[in-house]
Amino acid sequence: MSLKRYNKMAYDDFEDMVFGHSIYPVKTGFDLEIGAGYTSAEVNYAPRPTAGESKEKLIVEYQKITTDVLQRMVQVGFPSVVLETEHVQQMTVNPSWGAEIAHEQKTIMEEFYDEYGIKCALRHTPADIRGGKESLDLRGDSYGLLLESFEEVASNGADMLSIESLGGKSVFDSSIIRNDLSGVLFSIGILGTLDVEFIWEDISKIAKKHDVVAAGDTDCSQANTAMFIAGGLLDRKLAHTLAVVARAVSAPRSLAAYEAGAVGPGKDCGYENTIIKAISGVPISQEGKGSTCAHSDVMGNLAMQCCDLWSNESVEYRGEFGGTSVQCWGETLSYDCSMMNTAIEAGYAKVFRDVFMVSDRYRDPQAFILAFDNAYRIGESIVKDGNDIYLRAKNAAIEACNIVDEGSRGQLELSRFEKASLAKAIKSLHSLTDEKDVFIEENLNKLSTMESFRPENYGY
Amino acid sequence: MIDINPQRILTRYNVKVEKEMTPEEVAEKLFPVEKNIREVAKAVFEGDEDEVVESIQNAINNGLDPLNLINNALMVGMEIVSTLYDDGVLYLPDVIISAQAMIEGIEYCKERSGQEHEYKGKIVSYVVEGDIHDIGKKIVTVLLRAKGYEVVDLGKDVCVEEVIAAVKRENPIMLTGTSLMTTTMIGFQDVNSRLLESDINVPVVCGGGAVTQDFVSQYELGLYCEEASDVPKIADAIINGLNIGQLRKEFHKH
Numbered sequence: 246m247s248l249k250r251y252n253k254m255a256y257d258d259f260e261d262m263v264f265g266h267s268i269y270p271v272k273t274g275f276d277l278e279i280g281a282g283y284t285s286a287e288v289n290y291a292p293r294p295t296a297g298e299s300k301e302k303l304i305v306e307y308q309k310i311t312t313d314v315l316q317r318m319v320q321v322g323f324p325s326v327v328l329e330t331e332h333v334q335q336m337t338v339n340p341s342w343g344a345e346i347a348h349e350q351k352t353i354m355e356e357f358y359d360e361y362g363i364k365c366a367l368r369h370t371p372a373d374i375r376g377g378k379e380s381l382d383l384r385g386d387s388y389g390l391l392l393e394s395f396e397e398v399a400s401n402g403a404d405m406l407s408i409e410s411l412g413g414k415s416v417f418d419s420s421i422i423r424n425d426l427s428g429v430l431f432s433i434g435i436l437g438t439l440d441v442e443f444i445w446e447d448i449s450k451i452a453k454k455h456d457v458v459a460a461g462d463t464d465c466s467q468a469n470t471a472m473f474i475a476g477g478l479l480d481r482k483l484a485h486t487l488a489v490v491a492r493a494v495s496a497p498r499s500l501a502a503y504e505a506g507a508v509g510p511g512k513d514c515g516y517e518n519t520i521i522k523a524i525s526g527v528p529i530s531q532e533g534k535g536s537t538c539a540h541s542d543v544m545g546n547l548a549m550q551c552c553d554l555w556s557n558e559s560v561e562y563r564g565e566f567g568g569t570s571v572q573c574w575g576e577t578l579s580y581d582c583s584m585m586n587t588a589i590e591a592g593y594a595k596v597f598r599d600v601f602m603v604s605d606r607y608r609d610p611q612a613f614i615l616a617f618d619n620a621y622r623i624g625e626s627i628v629k630d631g632n633d634i635y636l637r638a639k640n641a642a643i644e645a646c647n648i649v650d651e652g653s654r655g656q657l658e659l660s661r662f663e664k665a666s667l668a669k670a671i672k673s674l675h676s677l678t679d680e681k682d683v684f685i686e687e688n689l690n691k692l693s694t695m696e697s698f699r700p701e702n703y704g705y
Numbered sequence: 706m707i708d709i710n711p712q713r714i715l716t717r718y719n720v721k722v723e724k725e726m727t728p729e730e731v732a733e734k735l736f737p738v739e740k741n742i743r744e745v746a747k748a749v750f751e752g753d754e755d756e757v758v759e760s761i762q763n764a765i766n767n768g769l770d771p772l773n774l775i776n777n778a779l780m781v782g783m784e785i786v787s788t789l790y791d792d793g794v795l796y797l798p799d800v801i802i803s804a805q806a807m808i809e810g811i812e813y814c815k816e817r818s819g820q821e822h823e824y825k826g827k828i829v830s831y832v833v834e835g836d837i838h839d840i841g842k843k844i845v846t847v848l849l850r851a852k853g854y855e856v857v858d859l860g861k862d863v864c865v866e867e868v869i870a871a872v873k874r875e876n877p878i879m880l881t882g883t884s885l886m887t888t889t890m891i892g893f894q895d896v897n898s899r900l901l902e903s904d905i906n907v908p909v910v911c912g913g914g915a916v917t918q919d920f921v922s923q924y925e926l927g928l929y930c931e932e933a934s935d936v937p938k939i940a941d942a943i944i945n946g947l948n949i950g951q952l953r954k955e956f957h958k959h
Contacts, residue, residue, distance in 0.1 A: 291915065297888030333888040334835050376837030378862045418840045423805075424798040470840060474797070478719040481790065482797040482933075561887050561915065599707045607711035618706070656710075658717045661727075662796070 248442060248504045252631040255526030259621035262519075262551045263594045264585050264601075268526030271509055273458045274366025274404040275358035277325055279510045280528025280553040284585045285325040286578035287368070287513060287530050287554040288314050289539075290571045291561050297333055300342050304349055310562050310571050311350045315357040315365070317572035323579040325364035327530075327554055328354070329407075329513070337371040337394040344397035351402030368460060369403035370512070371395060373411045381415055383440055383702040392447055399455035406452050407512045409465040412440020415697045417467040417491075421474065421483065426490060426642075426673045431688040433467050433494040434638025439703045441501040449506025461527070462502040463515030464495035472516070472611060473540060484666035485543075486649060486659075489610050490674075493645035496520035497627050497637045503527055513556035516544070519615055520641075522551055523624040530554035535578045538570070544612035547605035550598045551617055555582050607656050610649045610663065619648045635681035639674065646671045728794045735785045741767050742778045749782030749810065752802030757810040761817075771817040779810045783851050790934065797844065797934075804851035824855035826878040826944055829871050832861035833892035838885040841913055844933045845881055852937035865895045872905060878943050880907055881936060885914035897924035908949055910939055918959050928952050 255268050267280030277285065296306040311328060318326045328350065336343040347369055354365050371394040375387045382388075395406055413436030420428025441462055452459035463469075471491035475483040496517040503509070509527030511518040513536075518529035532539075533548030536558030542548070549555060557574040567573045588597040598617070605612045613619060626644035630636035649667055653659045659667070678684050689705065692698045724731075732750050736743050741764035748756035757779070764778065765771055786803040789795040815822055830846050832839045839861040846856045857875050859867060872880060884890035893911050900907060911921045912930040921929035926949060930936055939956055947955065 291887045294887050294891040294920070297891065333886060335888070376862075378837075378860060418843065422798055422801045422840070422844060424802070474840075478717060479722070479793070481793055481795070484796060484798075603707045603709055604714060608715050608717075658711075658720045660717075660720045660723045662723065663719075 248501075250504055250631045251500065251524050251628050253628055254524055254621070254624055256523050256621070259523065259618045260595075262523060262617050262621070263598050264549060264552050265589050265594065267509065267522065267528035267553055269508065269528070271458055271460075271528055274327070275354065275364060276362075277327070277364040277366045279327075282589065283325070284552060284582040285327055285364070285554055286323070286575055286582050287327040287329055287556040288571055288575040288578065289329045289331060289513065289557055289559045291331070291559050292333060293562055296562075297335055300335075300339070300345070303333070303336065303342065304346055306562060307346045308349050308353065309569075311353045313569045314571050314575045315354065315363065317568060317575055318363060318579065319357065319361045321576055321579065323363075323583065326575065326579065327366050327368060329368040329370060329556070331370045331559065332372045332394070334372050334374060337374050337391060340390070340394040340397040343369065343371060343394050344401040347398045347402035366404040367402060368405040368407055369398040370407040370409065371398065373408055373466075376411055376414075380697040380699050381411060381702055382699070383412060384443070392451065395448055395451045396455075399451055399457045403457060405458040405460040405510070406448055407460045407462065408444065408448065409463050409512065409514070410437075410440055410444055411466050412444075412703070413437040414466045416692060416695070417470070419695070421471050421487070421491065424487065426487070426670055427677060427688065428691075429487075429491055430494055430638055430642060430674075430677070431684070433464060433491060433498050435635060435685060435688070436703050437464060437467060437495070437498040438501045438634045438638070441498060442505050443704075445502040445505035445507055452506075459502075459507040461507045461509055461511035461515070462499050463512040464499050464517060465514045468492045468495035468517060469514055472542065475611070477541060477543070478609070484663060485610050486646075486663050486667040486670060489614050489645050489649055490642045490670055492517060492611060493614060493623055493641040494638045496524075496623060496641055497634065500524060500627070501634075510554050513554065514558055516542075516548065516615060519551050519617055519620040520624045520627070523617070523621045524628055528553035530556050532556040532558045535574065535581060538574055543609035544605045544615060546601040547612050547616060549581065549585065550602045555585075607658070610652070610657065610659065613652050613657050614645045614648050622648060633681055635684050636679065639677060643671070643674050646674065724792075724794055726794075728789055728799070731789060731794055732785055735788070737778075737781055741769055742774075742781065745774060745778035745810070746782030746785065749779055749803050749807045750786055752799065752806045754806045754809045757806045758813050761810055761813055765817060771814040772820055772822060775811050775814050775822050779807050779814070780853055783807045787851065787937075800851060801844070801847050804847045808850055825853040826940060827855045827857065827875055828879055828881060828940060829857045829859060829868070829875055829877045830881040831859035831863040831868055831871075833882055833884040833889045834862055834864045835892070836884050836886060836889040837861045838914070839883070841883045841933060842881070845883070845936045848933055848937050849940060852940065854937070854940055865892060865899060868896050869899045869903070872900065872907060873903070877907060879910055879940060881910045881912075881930075883913035884911070884916055887915045890916050890920065893921065893927060894924060897926050900926055906949075908939075908943060908952060910936060918957055922953070922957070925949070929957055931958060
């Protein structure tokens with residue numbers, strides 16, 4: 246399959262972007278349409294530690310989770326829901342485990358659909374098992390096993406396929422903790438993009454074969470790592486202005502999945518998804534204030550601005566005062582969706598969108614660049630050089646820095662440290678070559694002594 | 706676009722509490738006075754590996770003992786970096802870069818002296834079996850080395866057998882393990898049981914994505930750690946004789 250590069254924006258104007266609507270909605274599962282005028286909760290969960298001891302225990306765990314979520318949805322009167330099963334490693338390494346769990350979950354969902362007519366769909370996200378003990382092995386034996394897992398879940402009940410792919414991670418990890426911006430750009434913009442293209446060409450084929458949805462990827466392993474290390478306002482692990490660069494570069498990286506055949510909804514933890522929606526028009530899942538059970542971020546409301554699915558990221562299955570954890574978080578998400586859907590019905594969607602966005606717009610530079618107007622600007626900088634995976638990544642990084650710089654002259658308050666860090670980043674990015682081949686060669690030479698880096702993972 | 710005054714809906718506390726002085730200005734007041742020592746400490750602070758080696762060469766040429774330079778110059782520079790990090794003046798990458806420069810310097814000093822440097826203590830670190838997310842372990846390892854500990858890094862996706870064998874072989878003062886996922890963190894339980902079976906009472910410091918204080922507290926040797934920067938403090942506390950119960954009282958925050 247040839248790659249379909251994006252050279253123009255799907256939306257003519259950022260003002261046209263809003264939650265619950267996408268240019269290319271996706272029909273899936275039982276009567277569900279994503280991005281077609283309403284939002285749905287996407288409930289995520291992790292099995293309890295002891296459930297991983299055997300296949301039987303895991304199957305029972307996921308049966309309980311699925312039943313709990315759907316029961317709560319009908320008890321409170323929510324019309325739609327998506328369940329996302331992010332595989333624990335055993336489920337991907339043993340493809341038949343993932344298959345059986347998908348089958349069991351889908352059977353339960355079908356029962357609820359038949360009885361109550363609740364619109365629902367199942368996303369499965371196999372674990373990226375290509376991470377070897379010493380180094381990543383992206384195209385070796387484990388890749389074959391990973392594709393087998395996709396085949397198995399696709400043919401046994403999963404409606405949507407996703408992954409959080411790992412390409413570039415080892416280089417990213419060592420770069421980000423050393424403030425090495427060139428390394429960040431290389432690991433996400435080049436290595437990440439190459440791996441996303443490679444893997445999504447195959448996942449898209451599998452989805453087509455089984456008539457399911459090739460949904461999308463997320464740069465969880467890199468941009469979210471930067472976001473988590475950066476932490477809250479008072480954490481001093483990483484300049485938030487540096488996390489901004491990682492996030493901006495993650496957009497062209499995750500976009501590559503759609504260039505290789507994915508159609509959305511993009512995966513929840515891809516905070517870069519608003520940029521991707523602006524470029525591609527695909528529906529997106531997002532997480533924010535409903536994912537505080539998994540991690541803290543600095544844009545809990547803003548993340549809702551253009552979402553089509555609204556997720557909780559992940560919560561360990563356990564009891565809470567109000568029911569099981571998946572019931573509590575599923576209900577919270579669904580009430581948010583109910584509010585958004587009411588706004589759509591009443592004609593107030595853009596007002597709500599703006600309130601969500603503005604409430605976090607100035608909270609942090611990471612939120613500022615993802616406000617839909619700024620996300621759109623980053624998108625424009627990407628499609629300007631859409632055919633060159635290096636230039637578009639570099640453009641995104643520079644545009645994000647420019648946005649923060651301009652913002653700091655207005656309502657966005659930056660600390661002196663953040664300003665200094667931003668100035669360094671801008672200087673460093675402008676010192677980089679404009680030639681993709683030169684940039685790649687420089688970085689390959691730099692990494693020649695890094696034992697855990699294997700160029701063959703990326704076709705070099 | 707809605708026009709609001711953000712200061713009425715949020716507070717950028719990082720801007721509000723930022724220190725008046727720059728890190729360089731604070732450090733300048735802390736560098737040692739003696740010229741040779743000062744140059745080495747300053748090079749560590751700046752994280753310049755070449756400068757570290759060059760300043761050590763100069764110090765040795767001026768008659769200073771290479772092994773003494775480890776504790777009296779390199780570690781002094783690193784201590785300034787750590788202090789400024791603890792005080793909220795420096796960021797983690799600054800510590801990592803300085804630590805790397807200091808480690809280079811230690812190796813050079815050892816090479817020049819032909820003798821071994823005595824570390825504060827030995828620590829074994831690993832990522833649990835089935836988990837390849839190791840950035841947390843990498844950070845912990847550097848922070849421990851920066852504080853003068855010898856770290857035996859077993860890497861990621863390490864099976865229980867390998868962990869137990871390493872503890873028996875290396876006799877560390879503590880073990881650090883990280884895990885991202887709920888289904889892999891169960892590996893801490895096996896390590897705890899196997900250590901107890903062998904009558905080894907070394908604290909197992911656990912952290913990472915899905916790991917919680919409640920989970921770790923179930924295991925006799927378990928000590929939960931939320932912040933990587935706490936790990937060297939735990940090591941110091943162990944050196945000072947704190948037992949598991951006392952360590953939990955000190956470092957369990959919830």
